[in-house]
Amino acid sequence: MPIARHLHLNLRQARALWRPIQSVAVAFFTALMVWPTAHALEVVFEPVAPDVYAYVGDTEGRTYDNEALNANLGLVITPAGALLIDSGATFQSARKIAQAARRVTQQPIRWVINTGGRDHRWLGNGYFKAQGAEIMAHANGEADMRTRGPQQLRANAPVLRDKQHGTEVVLPTRWLTAPDTRLDLGGVEVQVVHRQGGHSPGDSMVWLPQTGVVFTGDVVYVDRILGMNPVSKTKAWLQSFEALEALNPKVVVPGHGRVTTLAQAQRDTGQLLKALRTHMGQAVEAGTDLNTAVQSFDGTPFQHLKHVDVWLPQLANHTYLEMERE
Numbered sequence: 199m200p201i202a203r204h205l206h207l208n209l210r211q212a213r214a215l216w217r218p219i220q221s222v223a224v225a226f227f228t229a230l231m232v233w234p235t236a237h238a239l240e241v242v243f244e245p246v247a248p249d250v251y252a253y254v255g256d257t258e259g260r261t262y263d264n265e266a267l268n269a270n271l272g273l274v275i276t277p278a279g280a281l282l283i284d285s286g287a288t289f290q291s292a293r294k295i296a297q298a299a300r301r302v303t304q305q306p307i308r309w310v311i312n313t314g315g316r317d318h319r320w321l322g323n324g325y326f327k328a329q330g331a332e333i334m335a336h337a338n339g340e341a342d343m344r345t346r347g348p349q350q351l352r353a354n355a356p357v358l359r360d361k362q363h364g365t366e367v368v369l370p371t372r373w374l375t376a377p378d379t380r381l382d383l384g385g386v387e388v389q390v391v392h393r394q395g396g397h398s399p400g401d402s403m404v405w406l407p408q409t410g411v412v413f414t415g416d417v418v419y420v421d422r423i424l425g426m427n428p429v430s431k432t433k434a435w436l437q438s439f440e441a442l443e444a445l446n447p448k449v450v451v452p453g454h455g456r457v458t459t460l461a462q463a464q465r466d467t468g469q470l471l472k473a474l475r476t477h478m479g480q481a482v483e484a485g486t487d488l489n490t491a492v493q494s495f496d497g498t499p500f501q502h503l504k505h506v507d508v509w510l511p512q513l514a515n516h517t518y519l520e521m522e523r524e
């Protein structure tokens with residue numbers, strides 16, 4: 199039967215052909231399965247002073263791999279427990295943060311401070327609340343957190359996919375109301391400094407006078423250009439920045455970028471905010487239109503900052519419109 203014989207040969211040929219394809223395919227899918235682990239987020243707390251640690255996150259945008267933990271965190275160890283500064287953007291990354299803390303201390307995380315309303319400052323709260331931690335933030339950020347919490351979860355969903363599973367909007371358990379709140383945590387003095395926010399309405403800094411370390415949250419960005427969103431206010435932001443300068447910190451742990459000095463914080467954040475407000479204030483005063491004002495802003499001193507090309511025109515635009523309303 200020539201047809202059957204022909205078919206039989208073809209099947210044999212096909213099988214012989216398939217074998218190498220199959221092994222390539224197996225190798226390819228194995229690589230795909232291994233790939234996420236190879237690029238998985240690793241949280242490591244680095245020492246910045248005795249019993250004070252920082253995690254320095256990615257300075258890129260949010261990705262599946264960085265789990266939206268593209269920001270810095272802090273950890274302060276006391277004899278009565280550990281204080282975590284910012285809880286990350288998801289329930290799952292919060293668990294990784296807790297595991298990283300356990301690698302440097304036996305103390306459980308008893309307190310969390312959320313330094314602002316952006317996702318990576320607080321959307322990991324659910325994990326720490328379930329562990330019994332007290333979660334603090336400034337009351338001026340409450341409305342923003344309530345409004346933007348669900349929005350940020352929706353915005354992150356297509357990026358984080360399964361890595362966002364288990365994450366819910368969990369508000370702080372204690373609202374701070376003063377511009378300066380002094381806490382005694384296991385004998386360590388911790389001050390929460392709030393000057394009406396800036397990047398977000400609840401922005402606060404955590405100041406440790408005994409070691410001279412400050413965790414600025416989104417008040418300071420170094421290495422990469424600062425970000426603004428519709429709730430950002432440059433006027434309040436500069437007031438927050440001036441409060442930082444008044445502390446005269448030895449070590450600045452910024453919200454984004456490497457652990458640094460006040461001088462770099464001034465160069466990369468303070469000077470940019472001042473330059474934007476000076477230029478746009480004059481433009482609004484003189485009746486210069488928005489486009490001319492944005493295009494005539496001199497961004498030369500800030501060209502070293504990552505993402506400057508994308509962000510600077512938006513910051514200029516935002517500042518003009520804000521100052522027009524002031």
Ligand SMILES: [Zn+2]
Pocket residue numbers: 269316318416453454
């Ligand atoms: Zn941020």
